[in-house]
Amino acid sequence: MGRPRRPLLSKDRIVETALGLVDAEGLAALSTRRLAAELGVSGPSLYNHFRTKDEILDAVVDSVSAQVDLSMFEDDRDWRTALHDWALSYRRALTAHPHVVPLLARGPGRRPAALRLADAVFGALVDAGWPPVQATSVGASMRYFVMGAALGSFAGGVVDSPTEVAHDPAARSRLGQAHLLAERQRSVDDRAFEAGLAALLDGLALRFAVPPQARVRVQEG
Incomplete structure (x- = not known):
């Protein structure tokens, strides 16, 4: 045959x-x-x-979640470094498949890879000393941030013509070079993501420095 x-x-x-x-x-x-x-x-x-077609879509979406590196939660990296490295990997997977992001944003559902991802983040935070309730909130906040960054581009959304900017009544004189952002979209978006990620992690680190009992009281209050 x-x-x-x-x-x-x-x-x-x-x-x-x-x-x-x-x-x-x-x-x-x-x-x-x-x-x-x-x-x-x-x-x-x-x-x-x-x-069904929906089952196919679920599998497609989950295949993107499966591309996210989770190894940083399995070695000796501290929780802040692990979250940073995971966020970069997560964003890379989403930006490689932008059309899938709206479906991913709905939540993990029962998708195996997405549930493994959520479990890895939550488990690493709890193991590091975050109370479970706050670990859930931190994981969700990180996900919101990465998803939001993947859903759009500030640099890519700016008009690419200096004439359009100059004659737009909504523009200000300081936006006269804004059209250049589109030409440098990748680097602008990468720097913006890193700046926002660092600020978010810095804030979480300050909160983590508070004794666990005090953190729980603040959360409940």
Whole structure:
């Protein structure tokens, strides 16, 4: 018997192809019919691996969560350094797949990789001495920050024409060079993310320095 001309259909191949389609054209482009065509199979064959399109989307979203490095929570890095390194890895995964971010922002649901991610952050904070209630809040705050950074770009949202800026009544004279931000979007966004992340972690470090009992009283009050 000769070899099949196409690789056998599998969950991994379906997810990889679906993610590529979403990356290229956005979530609206993903349909079971389009996905089957990209895979060169009939639509019903997808349902041998996933019951619904929503299950496919969940698997696609979770594949992005699985790209986030969690090794920093398994070595001797202190909690602040671990959170910093994790946030960078998390942002890299999200910025590589921006169309998936709105679905990720809804929460981990029952997605295995997303739950492992949440558990790793929470466990590291509790092991470092954060009370469980505050560890949950810190983990959520970090997630809000990274998600927010991945959802948009200040630099990329500025008009790229000096004439437009100069004639915009909402602009101020100090924004006369704002059009240059778009040309340097990556470096501007990277620096802004690092500055915000450092400020957030500095604030958490100050809070962590307060005795645990006092932190709990402040939280409950």
